[in-house]
Every structure is written in C-alpha cells, then in structure tokens.
Amino acid sequence: MTEKTLVTVVTSNRFMAETIARAIDANTYHEGYYYGNGYAVTWTNGEIIEAEYKRGEKFVMNSGQDMRQMYAHHFNFRMRNYDALLGWEKSKADEAQLSIIKALWAKSSAVVNAMEPTFEGELAFLNLYWYLRMPVTVRRAWLSRLRKRIIINAVEKGTCSPDKHEKWLAGELVNFFLKADAMAGENALDIESAENNPTDEGSDVELNIVKGQTLHNMVTLWMDATMELGYDFEPTFLIAHKLYAKGLISYPYLYQNGIPGNVYDSMRRDFRMLEHNAQYGHMAKEVGWLSTRNTFHNSETPYNGHGIVTTGLHPTDLSRDEERLYNLIVKRVFEAFSPDENEYQKKSHSKRKSCKKAG
Template identity: 85%
Template sequence: MTKKTLVTVVTANRFMAETIARAIGATSELEGYYHGNGYAVTWTNGEIIESEYKHGEKFVMNSGQDMRQMYAHHFNFRMRNYDALLGWEKSKADEAQLSVIKTLWAKSNVVVNAMEPTFEGELAFLNLYWYLRMPVTVRRAWLPRLRKPIIIRAVENGTYSPDKHEAWLAEELVNFFLKANSEAAGKDLDIESAENESADESGDVELNIVKGQTLHNMVTLWMDATMELGYDFEPTFLIAHKLYAKGLISYPYLYQNGIPGNVYDSMRRDFRVLEHNPCYGRMAKEVGWLSTRNTFHNGETPYNGHGIVTTGLHPTDLSRDEEKLYNLIVKRVIEAFTPDENDFQKKARKKRKSHKKAG
C-alpha cells in the first residue's frame, strides 16, 4: 500500500485558499486547488454539502458517541440543490469542485479544516466530512486572522487550546440539535412569551457597558458604511470578507466587538503600521499607548468571535470600494484603541500603587 503523505487544506473560498496557499508554500495553481511543499489547498465555494435533520428520530444524548458522530447520526447529507422554481439549479462547478476535493482527500494522511472561524464553518466542514465518509485525521486551523505565521502554526499544529475548542463545539452542537429537534416537532419558540420572560427576569441581568468607542463588528460596520459610504448590507458583507481573505482585517464576526488578550498584544505590535495610512496616519501617530477597554473581561470565548481589527499588513491592489471600507475600519480601530479619561485615571492609579510598593 502506498503511504499517504499529502496534507490537504480545505477552506471556504478561493480568496482564502490563495492566501493560505501562499503562506504555506503551495504555489502551483491547478484546476480547483493549489499544490506544493507537501500541501494541497482547495475550497468549497461555501456550504457545498447541506444537512437535513432526520424527521421522526428524536434527539437522544448517547454517551458512547462524541458530538460529531451524533451529528452524523441525526442528519442526512447531500449536495446543495436550490429550488429550480427560484431560478437555482445544481451547479456543474459544484460537482467539479467536489470531485477535486474527494480526489485530494483520498490521497491525504491529514485533512486540515480551515473553513471560516465560526460555528457555521464547523458545520460546513462536518457536512462535507460525513457526506464523503472517508475517515482521515482532521486538524482544525482556526484562523480569525490570515497572517503568515498564524496560518503556518494553525495548519501544522491545529487549534491552540484543543480541549477548549472541543468543549465549545460540543456545546454549540447540542444547542443546534435541540433547535433542530424542536423545529421538527413543531415547537418553534414563542417570540412574544420569550420577550415577556426576559423582561420579567431583567433584574438579574448584569450588563458589561464599555465606555468610549468600541471596535466594529459586522453589524456596526454595515451601519457605519451605510451612513458614511452609502453601502447596503450585502456589498459591505462581501467587501469585508474579501478584506479578511486578503489578510488585511480579522474575520468580520456579526456581533462581538471585544478582543481576547492575545489579539490586544498583537495590536501593540501592529498598530504602528496604521501610522502610514494616507487618510488616518496622523491620527494613529497621536496614540501613545493602546487602551485595554475593548479586551475580554467576562470570560468570553474567542470561539464566539471578536471585534474587527487590522492585521499589520500594508494594503495593496485594493479596489476603490475595498479601500474605502478598509479606511473606515482603520478609523474605528484607531478610535477604539485611543485612551480616554478613564484609561488615564486607571494608569495613574496603577502607577501610584507601584510607587507605594517600591517605597
């Protein structure tokens, strides 16, 4: 039997694949994938395989199966095939790309899941895995930022904290199962009663209010882009994802706008690149030290996302629309990391305490 030595990286789209391939040395461009340095990098063009909950089969937790196996047990998997009445038909391109993925998969001793760093990205890969049913060692490359050192480390080693990732994924899958089971049973959530229940318990809710400007998430970026640039949601969404795929911004998560400590540490190094921005470079130069007000404070998990930050790369070859949205993000990043009065007061108190200890 021929020993398999290929490592195949599967990601969501060609833009991401190109950036990842460049980082790991897969420089030969072939039909449907990149190849080189022992790697193949291919893409799915989104959720190429769809899942459907098995009707009539009640969701039951089974201690003998892990959550991925339970997912396969409770769902059917098939190629996406949109309703022809709405103008969609199964794409020949999908069939061709799936054939490429299957061929590379069969030659691989490791497949790297480099889908988007979201729960939806996890589902897209699981759908593909259980549709193909070709057992292989899987490594998860969690890539909220597409920088070369981060890509190489993730592709070679997988997630930084696999136990935490597995615990997060298991919890998300349970919630997904319960929702699918409820919908299949016709027990959709009563929105009105849920709102009333939330209102009754509002006294127990503790709010984490961040003073000063916050980082963008996808929703606030869209609102800003509408006001400043006249963009609707769809073009804002597509441009933001292109900027992410080019390695210029972190993944544009929908709601989260805080950042974990390791991202803050990176921004301390990368922030100086913004001083060369033609629109807001002078503004960046005036920031002496970076505020920590946007860092995670309540035990948030990075697997649920973080605010949009720049990555320290110089933008090149951007379209006019990409440049305008990128500069809008740059402006907000500078504002979010600019210390306010509370930051200065905290720093002064910390300095006084250190002097007392030294005395």
C-alpha cells in the same frame, strides 16, 4: 499499500485558499486547488453539502458517541441543489469541485479544516466530512486572522487550545440539535411558548460591552458604511470578507466587538504599521499606549468571535471600495484603542503611587 503523505487544506472560497496557499508555499495552481510543499489547498465555494434533520427521529444524547458522530446520526447529507422553481439548479461547477476535493482527500494523511472561524464554518466542514465518509485525521485551523505565521502554526498544529474548542463546539452542536428538533416537531405549544417568551437569537454569544468607543463588528461596520459611504449590507459584507481573505483585517464577526488577550498583544506590535495610513495615520502617532477596555472578560471565549482589528499588513492593490471600507475600519481601530480620560487618570495615579514608593 502506498503511504499517504499529502496534507489537504479545505477552506470556503478561493480568496482564502490563495492566501493560505501563499503562506505555506503551495504556489502551483491546478484546476480547483493549489499544490506545493506537501500541501494541497482547495475550497468548497460555500456550503457545498447541506444537512437535513431526520424527521421523526427524536434527538437523543448517546454517551457512546461524540458530538460529531451524533451530528451524523441525526442528519442526512446531500449536495446542495436549490429549488428549480426558484430558478436555481445544481451547478456543474459544484460537482466538479466536489470531485477534486474527494480525490485530494483520498490521497491525504490528514485534512485541515480551514473553513471560516465560525460555528457555521464548523457545520460546513462536518457536512462535507460525513457526506464523503472517508475517515482521516482532521486538524482545525481556526483562522480569525490570516497572517503567515498564524496560518503556518494553525495548519501544522491545529487549534492552540483543542480542549476548549471541543467544549465550545459540543455546546454549540447541542443547541443546534435542539433547535432542529423543535422545528421538525412543528409543535404548536412550542411555538406559542416561544412567542410568549421571546429570546434573543444572539443570547448565546458572549458580548463584551464596554464604555467608550468599541471595535466594529459586522453589524456596526455596516451601519457606519451606510451612513458614511452609502453602502448597503450586502456589498459591505462582501468587501469586508475580501479584506479578511487578503489578510488585512480579522474575520468580520456579526456581534462580538471585544478582543481576547492574544489579539490585544498582537495589536501592540502591529499598531505602529497604521502610522503609514494615508488618511488616518496621524491618529496612530497620537496614541502612546493602547487602551485595554475592549479586551475580553475571563469568562469569554474567542470561538464566539471578536471585534474587527487590522493585522499589521500594509494594504496594496485595493479597489476604491475596498480602500474606503478599510479606512473606515482603521479609523475605528484608532478610536477603540485610544485611552479615554478615565484611563489616563488611572495610569497617572498609578505612576504617582510608584514614584512615592520609590521615594
């Protein structure tokens, strides 16, 4: 039997694939993937495989299965095929790309899940995995920022806290199962109950609400882009994801606007690069130290996302629209990390106490 030595990285689009491939020296382009240094980097063009809940089969927790296996047990998987009545048909490009992914998968000793760092990204990969039904070692590369060092570590080692990631994913899958089960049941009483007891769909997303200016999330970025640049949501969303794929900003999550401690530590190193920004660089020079008001509370998890930050890379070859949105993000980063008056007072008080003790 031929030993499998290839490691295949699967991500959601070619923009991300190109950035990842460049970081791990997989620089030779083939139709549908990049190759080199023992890696193949390919992409799905979104959620290429769809999942449909098995109607009539009640959701049951099975202690003999992990949550991924339970997901496979309760859903059917098929290649996406939009309703022809709406004008869409199954794409031949999808079929060709899926064939490439399957061929690379078959040659791989391990597959790296580098889909978008969201629960939706997890589902997209699970759908693909259970559709192919080709068991293989899987590592999760959770790439909220596309920097070379981060990419290499994630591709080689997977998530830095696999136990925490598994716990988070299991909880999200249970919620997903319950929602799918309720929808499939079409129970009028459940609908009435939901109407009488409305819940916020984002309630399971842990938000770090702070006083003063916060970092952008996708929603607030869109609002600012609408007011200041005249952009609608769709172009704002697409441009933000291009900036992420180019490694210039962190992943633009919808709701979260706080950051975990490791991202704050990175910003302390990367912040000075923003002094070279042509439009707002002067603001960076005025910030002596970075405010911690946007950092996570202890109970928060990075797997629900974090606020949009820059990555320390200097932008080049941006389109005019990309440059304008990037500068809007840079401006908010400066504002969010600039200490407010209360923080300055606390720091001054702390210094005075230290001086008294030293005296």
